[in-house]
Amino acid sequence: MDLAEKDQRIREFKRGCGERGERVTVQRTVILETVLDLDNHPSADQICDAVESRLPGIARTTVYRTLDHLARMGVITKACHPGPVARFDPRTEMHHHLVCLNCNDFIDFEDDTLNELTMPDTSAFGFEVKDYRVQLRGICKTCQEREKKEESI
Amino acid sequence: MDLAEKDQRIREFKRGCGERGERVTVQRTVILETVLDLDNHPSADQICDAVESRLPGIARTTVYRTLDHLARMGVITKACHPGPVARFDPRTEMHHHLVCLNCNDFIDFEDDTLNELTMPDTSAFGFEVKDYRVQLRGICKTCQEREKKEESI
DNA sequence: TCTTTAATGCTACATATTAGCGTTTAGAAA
């Protein structure tokens, strides 16, 4: 993510903390910066590793707690995916995903048409929709190639 | 799920096993039946509990392995959601989800318009799309009510 | 019925996440 946007997001985070009477700590700030530098929907574990190199000795628990906190604030998001490990996404703006049904990997996907769906009525559920994501489910390139190889054996 | 559909799905499973040279075992069949009887996107753990009562002494490992197997066959699906635990979905046909950004719960949602999106071109990724799901992200009724209560304190 | 080997169940392990609690420190107040 470019510097200007990072800065913007960090400011947003600090403002959010202020509004909620929560504290801006070194740990929180560094963790946020780290997530913003990662892509490919890092897991908490991957984020821990990356943070550790910037803030040696940071407690794992803190990273978990903070990620959850940032997600609740909406400064980052939790990614929706089929795997067994929570993954995070620095991107908060509208975008979509290709989800591989074989290896569970998922890839960012941009499409203007998908960005402009008219939202259906969810009032029957008392559910307040904020935004949406489309997941295109299928088989990724790597898995297709592996399947072909296995067939040819 | 009604009996006719369950039967249909179990037949589909047996056929699938035959085609792939895999075995139809009591465990697999009961696990599938169990998942088809559950809704609300059960976790492996919840499925274990439910299966245990039908097939006492079944190994946890078997349930995990079988769920993965069934998902790979496409007889059930893995649900895409923001939580840290794998969850499964007996439903394989097109439908969508309301995802609560606060409590991570997700709710089935039907909408004809959402069912008829034209799929964008994913060939640049070498990705073969099979179907898609739309996730409407927001705040569920329960969480809205809790927020209101907390504000009024 | 016999045979083969995929699938199960067991044990142990690896990974992921959360809880409880004493200590530190951000940020408001003096």
Next chain:
DNA sequence: TTTCTAAACGCTAATATGTAGCATTAAAGA
């Protein structure tokens, strides 16, 4: 700036959750 206080941190330990390896069992074709 210093003081104060509770929010946040770090530690430890516990709890899920998911997987690997291997001996045993049983599905399904001969």
